[in-house]
Amino acid sequence: MAKTFHLELLASDRPFYVGECEHLVYPASDGLMGILPGHETLVTVIEPGEIKYKVDGQWRYCAISEGFAEVRSDYVLILGDAIELPDEIDVKRAEEAAERAKELMEQKQGIMQYYHTQAALNRAMNRLKVSRRHNHEI
């Protein structure tokens, strides 16, 4: 049995995963960050991307939109706006959202709206990326 730490992945609309974990990789602001048991205390921002975590020697994957993580030596807490399994992602919907966001980006709009669309595009592209990557493997 490998050494583990307690992982809590909480999405704003449901608790996604609560349990033991051996290894965690998540997207931080400047690239992927890996966490093993006994990591130093750390608080970070999570960018939209893919989280993978190892439970009982098996890697599990999920897509996260923005969030943040608190890391302690035996405990990791991740709070995300939305966390989804690759299977749960509605590719059609994500494609439409990306399309819509791209169209909106072309328009002249206020700076706040621009950020909103940018964030929406980011989320949609991330969903597409994660779901494509995992559907190829099957």
Add this chain to the structure above:
Amino acid sequence: MSNMHEIKERIKSVSDIKKITNAMYLISSSKLKKARKDLDATEPYFDKLLYAMRSILSRVPDEADELVFFDRRTHIPPENRSKLLIVITADKGMCGAYNHNVIEKAESMISKTGMNYLSVMGQVGRMYFQRHDKKENVTLDKSFFYTTQNPTLYRARSIAEEIMERFQKGEVDDVYVVYTDMKSSSEFEVRVQQILPLDVTHFVKSDKDITKHHEAEFYPNIEAVMRHLIPNFMKGLIYGAMVESFCSEQQARMSAMDSATTSAKDMLHTLSLQYNRARQAAITQEITEICSGSEAQSSGGNF
């Protein structure tokens, strides 16, 4: 005869109303179930968010200049502070004293602390304050147009953004929310919560709960983490208030409609008694008439 007809009409209208109240009862009970489920699903997230905020703040000493939303602006005297009050009411009536209690609380806040701006969610409250807008120097935000039906995080986010923007611009110094908290399924409490400037002590029951943690590293830096955390926290706060209010609204409507249905049933009972009595009286009268008529004829053969 007219009495019988009247009672019949009455019975019909009461039973029609009973149908409506019963339907509203069913609708609100199913809506309540959904709202409860939403609340339960977000609760762990929000609890942890609160916990994280607390533990992070306990580790951040006095970098107050970066933490805009914690700025209490103490240099502004209380009488010059511009205050914003967010009121959460229902979109519809028919829910007992629910709206009344919220509006009353809001009114008392306005007269006591002197609010400058008013943002009302829900049609009932908006209508009320539009009618009573004229007095003092309270400005009702007419473009603040959000429904309280089916609270979503998306809506909470846009509200949070709007408020934070106004706070950052210095347009408002204090922001309060008036909402209804559901203590138990039959007990509601209208609450006032200050949400800006942020103060974690507002959200804990005692100082004990603010635990000091070991030093932590912030990555990439504390500003970036805070920049992400605060909007989420605000969003969570507003969402929490919205969901609590929506739950209470449905619960209030459910019990109001339930008692309306019960009294409709009672009324129908008395009315049907009255109707039967009137009918019986009419029949008796008719029989008496017939009897006396035939008697008059048989005895009148002598003429």
